[in-house]
Amino acid sequence: MPVAPNLVERAHDIADTVLFPSALAVDRTGHVPDSHWETLADAGLYGIAAPADAGGPGLDLPHIIEILEALAGGCLATAFTWVQHHGMLAALAASDNHALRDEVVPGAISGQIRGGVAYAGAVPVPPRMRAQQVCGGWRLSGHAPFVSGWGIIDVIQISAGDVETGDIVAGLVNAEVQPGITTVIAQPLFVADASQTVALEVDGLFIPDDRVVSRVSRADFMANQNFGSRLNATLPLGLVGRCARLLEDSGEPAAAGALRGAADAVRARLDAGLCDASTLLRARADGCELATRAAAALVAARGGSSLLRSDSAQLLARSALFTLVAASRPELKRSLVDQISNSGR
Template sequence: MTTTPHPLVTRARRLAHDLLVPHAERVDQEGVPASHVEAVKRAGLLGVVGPKEYGGADAPVAVARETAEILAGACCSTWFVQTQHHTPVKLLATYDSPVREQLLRPLATGELLAGIAFAHVRAFPRAPVRAVPERGGWRFEGTVPWYTGWGLNDVMLLAGVTDTAEVVFVVAGAREQSGLSASAPMRLAALTAARTVSLELDGLWVPEESVVLRTSQEEFALVDLPRAANASPAVFGVASAALHLVARAPDGEETARSLRSRLDEVRREAYALADHPVPHACVPDRLAVKTRAYDVLRAATTAAIVAGGGRSMDLGSRAQRLAREGMFLLVQGQTAEARRTHLGSLASG
């Protein structure tokens, strides 16, 4: 028996085939164009997790994962820009706030694109960005080390930590303004195309009406831990794309088949753990499976390089691009616990 794919999955596959894959090497060198974001928007993919009553698709989590795999495997830079958008949508949908009624619909429909500026909160007790109450709002001071999608995003979800270890999430305009300036785009070994900058906050003031959530640092860490321990769908998307190259190469079919079997197995385990009814359960198991997913990703992208031979050293090589994207995924969203687990696994062989 076969089932009809969800419409968003069908659109994601069409977008990948018609636009993202044919232009991925050029985008890797030149940057994600606004036209790619518009294409993702037209496909309805910016609203995959948005509530229906606000114009989103409210798709099942399996659909959100599959569309993420497809986009990441086709053009990881485009995936990375648009994946930032879904966290503000989910947060606004979950917590009632004045800014929810103002922004959730344009975000869920894709009229606006959002980015995120809060990974630095994981550095606690260091507080790279401080939030200070001031004049009916909040003043932000410090440095956001990484911000992706600069020049493409309309708004950003920004977080700072108060003197009492409270995390304050606000929505602010993603543009140069009083108290906010951006560095030059970073030149990175992978995903330079995603337009990543650092942000300097020198008294950026945001009104109270723009607050999405205030929570203790302990509560933030409790929610963030299992989420950060789960394997990213992008890992499976990039690995699958690499195995597609391997399968097409001379002498590569058997290798691709073996690695595909390993990939499918770890994917099933990872998603089963992510769907555990107790959100904070099985964190060590999640981290162990995430590390195994990295192992298969590394093997798949290495196999693509080997299968491509000397051609893989050309910057225009698809195998090389996928290998560099795989390297990026090893550290994307990395926590201290994930790093310890991964390093321990590598040390034990």
């Protein structure tokens, strides 16, 4: 079997036989079993964002999207933590820092090195995370909200705004307490708490030049965020797919078919918006709203049993709410508030 269909098939199988059956336990305990990460690594799913010339499978975007949606429909906490590895991997694979790329990318593809990202501090203007160039590298200071995978991942790609030029500098640091990371604050979440999400306070964190992944203009940085935003949009659509399957199992095939058709339409608009941030964010909003409706339909179909913590419907409903704010942007927030309240219509 060719590589891409093989990886897609593995992802669906892992979602159905490993992730979804244990999702309630992951939610209850707030812990993703190490075996989940090992299973994903053994299946070759840590390297899906790497191009062939970097040693990856060289998947096209539709196959990557299908894999991400499948895993999101298995266990949100696992998928949300794992998906951020691919943002780091894609950036490293494209880095001009060849020595760093050659050092880290092979381990990242195999899953021996697990990565995460801290982009959010660089997005606002002025940035929450600031970088100042010094002899031999950069010093970072500021706040990185909602960094997922603390205690799970090995490295973080952290982005900051250059105080002199406004460029965005991204560097790779070990995911551990170290000089310059002054405070690590646990962020208890009402769902996906097993993602082990924290906020980081940084004061004088030194990133040497040989650990810098990239330095780009703010305009290029924001344009590149479209790719990440497209990947994050797989979370709600993955939940829609799982809700549709469970609705079918509950004797509601028409509802399941309607949700799948709506998801196909959103997916097409997301792909069309890859070069247009506004279009992409509007489609993301529609995907998030669709996930909440799909979960609500499942809760209604299941009836009273869906109120029990032992029922997957309530977990999917909370997971759908998570997608309303995860990796959000002000434009996405505005669109969702308007759509859900009908105030924008």
